[in-house]
Amino acid sequence: MNAWEVNFDGLPGLTHHYAGLSFGNEASTRNQFQVSNPQRAAKQGLLKMKALADAGFKQGIIPPQARPNVSVLRQLGFDGSDEQVVAKVAAQAPQLLSAASSASSMWVANAATVAPSADTLDGRVHLTVANLNNKFHRATEAPTTEALLRAIFPDESRFAVHRALPQVAMFGDEGAANHNRLGGDYGQPGLQLFVYGRDERQETQPQRYPARQTLAASEAVARLNQVNPSQLLFARQNPAVIDQGVFHNDVIAVSNRQVLFCHQQAFVNQPALMTELARRIPGFMPIEVPTARVTVADAVATYLFNSQLLSTPDGSMLLVLPAECETNPRVWRYLNELLERDNPINELKVFDLRESMANGGGPACLRLRVVLTDAEYRAVNPSVLMNDTLFATLNDWVDRYYRDRLTQSDLADPQLLREGREALDRLTQILQLGSVYDFQH
Numbered sequence: 453m454n455a456w457e458v459n460f461d462g463l464p465g466l467t468h469h470y471a472g473l474s475f476g477n478e479a480s481t482r483n484q485f486q487v488s489n490p491q492r493a494a495k496q497g498l499l500k501m502k503a504l505a506d507a508g509f510k511q512g513i514i515p516p517q518a519r520p521n522v523s524v525l526r527q528l529g530f531d532g533s534d535e536q537v538v539a540k541v542a543a544q545a546p547q548l549l550s551a552a553s554s555a556s557s558m559w560v561a562n563a564a565t566v567a568p569s570a571d572t573l574d575g576r577v578h579l580t581v582a583n584l585n586n587k588f589h590r591a592t593e594a595p596t597t598e599a600l601l602r603a604i605f606p607d608e609s610r611f612a613v614h615r616a617l618p619q620v621a622m623f624g625d626e627g628a629a630n631h632n633r634l635g636g637d638y639g640q641p642g643l644q645l646f647v648y649g650r651d652e653r654q655e656t657q658p659q660r661y662p663a664r665q666t667l668a669a670s671e672a673v674a675r676l677n678q679v680n681p682s683q684l685l686f687a688r689q690n691p692a693v694i695d696q697g698v699f700h701n702d703v704i705a706v707s708n709r710q711v712l713f714c715h716q717q718a719f720v721n722q723p724a725l726m727t728e729l730a731r732r733i734p735g736f737m738p739i740e741v742p743t744a745r746v747t748v749a750d751a752v753a754t755y756l757f758n759s760q761l762l763s764t765p766d767g768s769m770l771l772v773l774p775a776e777c778e779t780n781p782r783v784w785r786y787l788n789e790l791l792e793r794d795n796p797i798n799e800l801k802v803f804d805l806r807e808s809m810a811n812g813g814g815p816a817c818l819r820l821r822v823v824l825t826d827a828e829y830r831a832v833n834p835s836v837l838m839n840d841t842l843f844a845t846l847n848d849w850v851d852r853y854y855r856d857r858l859t860q861s862d863l864a865d866p867q868l869l870r871e872g873r874e875a876l877d878r879l880t881q882i883l884q885l886g887s888v889y890d891f892q893h
């Protein structure tokens with residue numbers, strides 16, 4: 453079956469700011485209270501989408517969520533009109549206003565875990581929304597993520613969107629950021645590698661930072677997504693790298709078809725995992741970067757592995773990297789040697805994503821991969837697919853509504869709430885999504 457990997461990128465929202473909300477994500481902690489530029493964040497995201505669409509890759513967009521999230525603030529006891537709710541939380545608990553205003557839904561690698569139809573028992577594409585239970589500001593994304601995915605993948609005979617797992621630590625699930633699919637052509641059955649950080653039943657935990665993904669969650673997602681049991685593998689991420697800031701597996705590994713590009717220290721018992729993968733994946737090609745060349749600290753600082761590994765029509769592969777890789781001499785030297793070596797990677801494309809990177813989100817965090825057959829692709833809401841017209845329309849929309857400077861204290865401005873709703877109302881028209889936001893009901 454002819455199939456494609458379609459990348460859907462999250463668009464940074466109007467309240468993008470630096471709040472230090474993600475303990476264990478060192479960029480988030482380091483950049484707390486820095487001044488952000490939401491307009492630049494959105495434009496950096498749009499430029500990546502457009503450049504990849506122009507290069508012939510299939511590219512979609514997932515809109516931001518409505519923030520501040522007034523309903524969660526009401527749930528926490530702030531009352532009155534929407535404006536009064538914002539004023540009260542700003543005065544009494546600014547950190548909660550930050551959490552309720554986070555634009556974190558841009559990192560759609562954490563929106564859901566996707567199973568292509570070639571891997572599922574009922575032959576549909578399955579998407580299980582992630583509960584993002586480990587962080588309050590992210591856990592509130594799930595209901596709107598579900599509504600957005602239903603609006604983008606509306607045909608229930610082809611797509612099954614599952615709601616998030618129960619919101620408890622035992623089922624902490626961070627979506628596709630801890631999931632890789634390996635194999636041959638996209639339309640052929642692949643091996644789904646679920647990577648977890650914590651197994652509450654037995655193993656030791658990281659000492660310093662939280663492990664967000666549990667094995668129990670990964671198992672439940674595999675069940676919901678109806679992944680053929682013969683195409684499943686669960687592996688544990690190395691707790692020592694979680695303690696060095698690798699809060700999702702996509703900060704230390706990325707796969708495409710038969711290639712797994714990862715750090716030497718990414719997984720527990722890595723040699724045995726590589727042997728198992730080689731046994732199960734025809735032509736498996738691991739590219740393991742040794743610590744002697746690139747340390748885990750360098751990987752975290754540059755997001756080398758948070759790259760997108762994309763297949764070009766001639767069968768070779770392209771790495772989409774953040775600009776931070778180019779400015780680190782060790783990483784850049786390694787990458788240029790990689791191009792010369794015997795492997796399918798023969799091109800590097802570098803993007804300036806600094807607004808997102810400063811909160812710990814690189815190229816791969818910003819995208820959700822969805823493998824689709826031709827017929828499935830035609831069933832996607834066509835208004836979310838990137839092209840020249842949509843790019844121009846969205847740039848104008850960003851110019852009209854987005855601020856070019858935002859700090860935590862700006863979140864108290866009631867005008868920001870109004871601007872956001874007006875902008876998103878307009879966006880749902882542009883993308884023909886219907887009423888997906890609470891404020892539209």
Ligand SMILES: N=C(N)NCCC[C@H](NC(=O)CCC(=O)O)C(=O)O
Pocket residue numbers: 469470471472473474477480481554556559561562587590629699700702703811812813814816817818
């Ligand atoms: N690796 C992947 N797939 N995604 C990156 C997510 C970054 C996000 N940062 C934040 O949520 C920071 C928000 C703040 O501190 O303002 C997170 O930690 O969940």
